[in-house]
Amino acid sequence: DAGVIQSPRHEVTEMGQEVTLRCKPISGHDYLFWYRQTMMRGLELLIYFNNNVPIDDSGMPEDRFSAKMPNASFSTLKIQPSEPRDSAVYFCASKWSRGNTQYFGPGTRLTVL
């Protein structure tokens, strides 16, 4: 059974460019979470969805960040324009409403030059 799938695994871009990260949650899971991992702050929750609806985006750092979930099997996190301080590993996770455990994807390592 496939876990959470993220693409790309690595992304290198130049400052000012648009970046789109993609996530496919585990089938049947109705919660989806986007996290960012940095050395200083560890794992930070950016936004989460329930049944494709954004519930809490208070962790989104700036208006340059946006996330969508057009259907139950796909979500995107977009950064436009990107800046060097956005360099981090971005994780997507999903969970079933009746469970307590979130399942993480392998992450996307973003480098903004």
Added chain:
Amino acid sequence: DQQVKQNSPSLSVQEGRISILNCDYTNSMFDYFLWYKKYPAEGPTFLISISSIKDKNEDGRFTVFLNKSAKHLSLHIVPSQPGDSAVYFCAAYAPSGTYKYIFGTGTRLKVLA
């Protein structure tokens, strides 16, 4: 404001000995706690959890202890094995509120052969 703190960024333990990883929290509304393990270039994977109605939960070599009055939890690994070398994150949340996990910054465990 770091609601979940892991004050030891790293820990080295000899193979076969006990590893003790610590985590402190400040929000008394948290009622569910989890530990995740993370290998390089992979997403965090669920290890063990505990509800606030318990003070101990065991799963094989892994035991989590919860001291609610001290707002402290710890993960014990006995005996430690080289394959346990990873970064360990504790997380907390209040299911009665939102499904937002609050993660600590992680502790890097190195088990020496």
